[in-house]
Amino acid sequence: MSLRHGLLGLLAEGPASGYDLARRFQEVLGQIWPAQHPKIYAELGRLADEGLIEVDSEGPRRRKAYRITEAGEAEIRRWLSTEDVDHTMRLQSLLRSLFFWLMEPDDLRRHLDDEARFFADAAARYRAYAEAKDRGDFGDSPQTRSMRITIEAAVRIYQALADWAEWAKTAPK
């Protein structure tokens, strides 16, 4: 359960509403850490109950922005420095690849083309994002520097998968 810590971490950057957080999850973490708004609102409620965050302001359209508390900041730091990292990935593309031998050659080629395109597009998208950051489009705070590191990981993973899909086309059937 690290949605909890994902929210705390984002709130450590500054106050935000559930809506804001849902959008940030979607934009930055799209495929890498999906989170739907129902889960986010529910978790925010729980975090507030436990005193890890508190209501910062209420705005128009029932908007409710939260702010991290000292207890919350202590908790996210504790998580970052003492909890073990969960390294599971659950990549459906890899699970499927185990069963390529069941596919017709034509289907497989099409599939690998689609996969290569998808991963190359994703890599390109994150690469563009990285370049914008390097140009300074988003300023140069510690937060953006961390984000730059995250983006770099995304670029490298997607590029590795794109290369893999291309390589797989040449592998003996």
Next chain:
Amino acid sequence: MSLRHGLLGLLAEGPASGYDLARRFQEVLGQIWPAQHPKIYAELGRLADEGLIEVDSEGPRRRKAYRITEAGEAEIRRWLSTEDVDHTMRLQSLLRSLFFWLMEPDDLRRHLDDEARFFADAAARYRAYAEAKDRGDFGDSPQTRSMRITIEAAVRIYQALADWAEWAKTAPK
């Protein structure tokens, strides 16, 4: 829900018991597609109810091996060729990297060392596996050729992440 199709795919290679399947999931797909035995037995029951698999043989120690049926093979093929791939990954390492700015430099360095080591070890483990396959240690069936492709993906992803962790150490804080 692709545990279902993971099981069907593995059973397409030949009859196996829940225990066998749990071990194969653990060995080959360890971090890439974890599955606990309770889920596996439950899913096997459902697959049998739906006629996608059937009991092949009963052995000592209550062992029950299943065999894929024609309907089951049709279903796995249908899944492979017509269902969209789910590309979500949920990599906790990347989520955490967003919050590196909250960590003390010493903690962060230690963390990146651990991450680099973990990913490099994983890459090495899969690389050794790949080499054994290339030497022909596991024969040369279509199934092992598909497995070789899966392993190649694992090698590339883990290597990319290991390189990333090393790179992150040099990135400006």
Next chain:
DNA sequence: GGCTCACATGTCCTTTGGTACATGTCCTCT
């Protein structure tokens, strides 16, 4: 003034994943 759209928050229900617990069986070693 009314329409539409983005903003904003939530409930409810189903599926999936994971942990704990429980049980039975055969083999090997001492």
Next chain:
DNA sequence: AGAGGACATGTACCAAAGGACATGTGAGCC
């Protein structure tokens, strides 16, 4: 003969994820 360990299957429960549905609000435009 007995102990321990790997083999083998399951139940029960809880946490997490995801989709469907519902509702209210302010801004901009025609």
